[in-house]
Amino acid sequence: MRQWWGRAFGSAGHERHTALLIAKSTLAATVSWVISYNLLQARSPAFAPFSAVLIMQVTIYQSLVQSLRYVGAVAAGVAVQAALGFLAGPDVLTFALVAAIALTIGRWPALGAQGSQVATAAFFAFSTYSTATTDTEKITQLGQIVLLVLIGCGVGFLVNLTVFPPMRYRSAEYGIRTLAHALSDLVSDVYPALRDGDLDRERTEQWRARAAQTEGLITQARSGLQTAKESLYYNPRRLLRRGRVPTAFDGYASVMEALERTLHQMASLTRSLDRWRADREDENGADHRPFLACYARFLESVAALAGVLEELTEESLADQARQLREWADEAQRRREQVADEAERQNLPLTDPARPYGVLVIEATRLMEEFQHTCDVIQDHAGD
Known part of the structure; x- marks a missing residue:
């Protein structure tokens, strides 16, 4: 007590x-x-x-x-x-x-x-x-x-x-940080295993289950955003806040939606990995470990991006927007390396039984979402 x-x-x-x-x-x-x-x-x-x-x-x-x-x-x-x-x-x-x-x-x-x-x-x-x-x-x-x-x-x-009218606009930031933490935690477990080629069935099943469980976090985050918006209606404390706080919710909603799509993409990625257990060589004897290692480096930069979003605060948007832009540029370079490596090895990207096509597609989609997130935060940081 x-x-x-x-x-x-x-x-x-x-x-x-x-x-x-x-x-x-x-x-x-x-x-x-x-x-x-x-x-x-x-x-x-x-x-x-x-x-x-x-x-x-x-x-x-x-x-x-x-x-x-x-x-x-x-x-x-x-x-x-x-x-x-x-x-x-x-x-x-x-x-x-x-x-x-x-x-x-x-x-x-x-x-x-x-x-x-x-x-x-x-x-x-x-x-x-x-x-x-x-x-x-x-x-x-x-x-x-x-x-x-x-x-x-x-x-x-x-x-x-x-009497101390409730002002819960911070719950919007908390929802984003919760989703970003779930993403960072999952990706941080995936990329070391890809780098080492250690994709046993038990591990991939666990990734898939964790990705599926994020639906509950998404629901909670949406509820937190709605509570944050409602806390400003008829609230006298709103007059004591800077004018841009209410409008920031539009940006938070966009960031939250991008994180939701990113988590869904990670769920697709983990399902693909769970259906296919990576071996060192495929049926034709080609070693695809360099591609998996290259993809691991890309996911490492994704984890770094999510790590910045874990610390999202209204007061530090300018600094965080700069960090996100730097990591997004690095992640984009690594994504291009993934595509180049897939082309160099002539991987079977159209084979639904293997995860390479899904990995390349999801890398592109992940970058699109993070680029969008960076743009949204940059816009609000400059308000």
């Missing part, structure tokens, strides 16, 4: 974000309780703090969106109960009808994750309606439920907006 709090105070990481979320939720719940219990003396004051905590989302934008959906869901549930309650009375058949209609409305896609709150609100409203003695009291109690939800959502949104 001491170490956890040390990390929370020491750096702006997951621990600090968690601690801030707990503190802000506590503040919002307490303020909501004071308003509903002490000021309004509501019959069910817990609705307000519950609502305040429920909509305390990661970003201001999501807090607003989920608040609107939650209020809509609760209002729908209360309205269903009010309509059927006054028409049929608080009996078992009425409850069944309320449940069926509320659960049906909860399936409406526009309510999103808050759809289940329609039935929840309807059930609480039915309980409140059943215990009320007069029509005026019934209407008052049902309206109070909606009022308490509005108070809780309003307090929660204001606390999230004014």
Whole structure:
């Protein structure tokens, strides 16, 4: 616990974000309780703090969106109960009808994750309606439920907006670094084996499995980019940031897409290697180890390019753009050497049973993606 709090105070990481979320939720719940219990003396004051905590989302934008959906869901549930309650009375058949209609409305896609709150609100409203003695009291109690939800959502949104509003634009950089690390780690395992001609079946199967597992990382990276974009919507801290931070997301999205395609290309490459176990000589007795060694040098430069992207930060874009350009030029020279070596040895590039054609094609595609990445980062570094 001491170490956890040390990390929370020491750096702006997951621990600090968690601690801030707990503190802000506590503040919002307490303020909501004071308003509903002490000021309004509501019959069910817990609705307000519950609502305040429920909509305390990661970003201001999501807090607003989920608040609107939650209020809509609760209002729908209360309205269903009010309509059927006054028409049929608080009996078992009425409850069944309320449940069926509320659960049906909860399936409406526009309510999103808050759809289940329609039935929840309807059930609480039915309980409140059943215990009320007069029509005026019934209407008052049902309206109070909606009022308490509005108070809780309003307090929660204001606390999230004014107290350390979440600014997660760094999650876009983190997503790129995660994908770049996965690429660098995989390529760094492949090129030494190609250089040494050590492509046993167990190793190539492991490469193929690791390449396939990157789909989960790609999904997480996309989610991080979306969170980064949303963190700027309606966020007052945006005014304290330099104007180019929001526009940088366009560049980050392009870099992320290029890395996704690069990982897919590595997956194709590893599948080809897994289907073919390299020997020192082919059926005609030609030694292709020089070609594999040449390709290993190319992949080594690819690993270096990915290594630069692993350290991507907004503040260092100019220096990193220069490093990327230098390594891209080196990788391009090595790619040309790969093509020259394949031509010199007259390799069977069109033979689908051998990996040489795939290796040459993927080398070209990898360079296209990295050249595009270099151009994008260079453009944003110069803004």
